[in-house]
Amino acid sequence: MIRLLLALLSSATLYPHAVFAQAIDYARSQITVLSRQMNVPVEAPFKKFTAQVTFDANKPEASSARVEIELNSFDIGDAETNDNVKDKNWFDTKTYPIARFASSAIRSLGGGRFEVRGPLMLKGKTMDVAAPFSVKASGADRIFEGAFPIRRLQFNVGDGVWRDTSVVADEVQIKFSLYQVASKPAAAK
C-alpha cells in the first residue's frame, strides 16, 4: 500500500500536468526502419509497439516519452526475411524481445521543432540517441513525427556475415509517427 502511494506520488511529481499520458491511436501511428542494401532503400514497420507521450509545447523540458517495441513484429513483407530477421544475427528476438526508449530530455529546436534525447536499449545494448521531431495538430489530436539514425553494428544488429556493410549499410533510420488522441486515458495496444 505504501509502495502504491509512493508510486502514485512519484508519478504525480513527474507529470504534474497530466498524471496519465494521453492515448496513442496505434492504427494511425507507425514506427518504421529505413535500411539500405547496396544503396537500395527498404522501409519496413514494427507492427506492435506501445508509446506513452506527455508533451507540452510550452514546457518541453517537463515533457516525456517512452516507447517499447516488440521486435518480433517487424514485417519486411517477405516471410523468409522476417524469419531471418528474428534470428540470432539480427534482432535475436528470443533473447531480446523488446527494444525500449525512454526520454531523458526534450528541448525546443525553435520553429515548431523539438528534440528528444534518451537511452535506446536494443539487443542488450544501450546507447543515447537524439531524435528531432515535429508536432502537428489534427483537430484536438496531435501527431509527433520524426526520425533518427542509429548504427546497427553498435547494437550488433546484423552480426556475423552481415557485419559486411557493403551489402546492408551500418546506418539505419528509425522513423516514427505517433498519433495522440486528445484526453483519453492511456491504453496499451
Add this chain to the structure above:
Amino acid sequence: MQDPTLGYTRTAIALHWIIFVTVLCGWALGQYMTGLPFSPQKLRYVSWHKWIGVSTFIFTVLRLAWRAYRPAPQLPSTMSPLQRRAAIAIHVLLYVLVIVVPISGWVFSSALGVPTVYLGLLQLPDLLHKDKAIAEALRQVHATLNWALLVLVCGHAAFALKHHFVDRDGILARMIPILQPRIR
C-alpha cells in the same frame, strides 16, 4: 559502309551479342539466386540481377533505335513464305520479351517494396505500391516470361544452326562475322 541488304552493321552485331550475354547472365543468375538462403551474397546477387535486367532493357532500346536507323538485312529468298512468317514472329517475340521481362522484374520488385537502384546509383521510380498479393502474381509472371524467353532463344539458335548446316544460306555468318559462310 556495308550494303544493308547483305549484312548487319558492326553496331547491330555488337548489340545482338551484348544482349545475348546480358540475357544469359541475368537468366542464370536469377535462376541460381532464388534458391539461395537469405544471406549477404543473395542480396548482392539480387542487386546484380536487377542491374543486368536494366542493362538488357537499355541495350535493347539502343538496338531498336539502331535497327530503325540501319534496317536489318533481308531474309534469304530461298525461305518459304511460312518460314519467313515464322522467323519474323520469333524475332518480334524475342524483342518483346527482352523489353517486357526486365519491366516485369522491375514492377515485381516495386510490389515487394524494394526499389530498383541501377548500379547502386540511379533509383528508378516505383511503378507500384507495396502489395504482397500483387508481388506474388508478378513473381509468377516474371518467371513464366523468362521460361518463354528461354524457349524462344533456344528455338532462335536452333533455326540459326539449321540455316548454317542444313540450308547453308550463310545467314548465321551475318551475325558471327568470323564464321565462314557455308554457301553451296
